[in-house]
Amino acid sequence: MLRFGQPDTLRGVALQIDPNTFEHNFYRVLTGVVVPRPIAFVSTISTDGVVNLAPYSFFNAVASDPPTIVFSSSRRAGSKAKDTLTNVEETGEFVVNVVVDDIAEAMNKTAAEFPVEVNEFEIAGLSEAPSVKVKAPRVAESPVNMECRLKQVVDLGADPEHGHGLVIGEVIYMHIRDDLIDGHRINHQLLKPTGRLAGSMYCRTADSFEMVRPVYEG
């Protein structure tokens, strides 16, 4: 199925795209091919004490020592500043809750652009659990919560007002539901993390396989 305005005669020929001259939304290309993405369900609290919760799938773990995660947020959704990024920048703290199949629908409910005074825990029917090192609450229904301290926000995009903020955070405390711990491993068959594909599509991780990494003997 060809899209992005390419004539049918190009079928079978690799589509070559320069993002700088691409006339459609490059977001759809990028998020269509970098898949599946894990979902950070980020809980924060504003300086006024309003709790916030929202999903972010431009998310990954990037270092283990110091334990470091990143997620990226557009600065604005239309005319509204994104509450998560505002709260992270103002308080320097947040919690990343892992999205698993049981809470995927609840996660989706929190993704509408609610006004700043709305606590999305209530919208989604999720419960707040106290954190140990940060003020923002954890999602009690999520089996893994990472309490994080902000290291840096890197501005992406020429216009800081409309670009993205890449949040780099250090995990300073971690909660893992004990039934997921299998010896020295987390049992991902029990964890059941949800992956984000493109647009409104998601995937489960039920179909996994093992592949032992080779060792160079030379």
Ligand SMILES: Cc1cc2nc3c(=O)[nH]c(=O)nc-3n(C[C@H](O)[C@H](O)[C@H](O)COP(=O)(O)O)c2cc1C
């Ligand atoms: C699964 C999922 C992943 C998302 N990932 C991102 C993301 O990586 N970056 C982003 O800016 N918005 C992302 N969004 C949109 C935000 O969740 C949405 O704009 C939300 O309203 C932001 O809430 P906040 O203003 O309370 O932070 C995602 C939405 C969904 C459903």
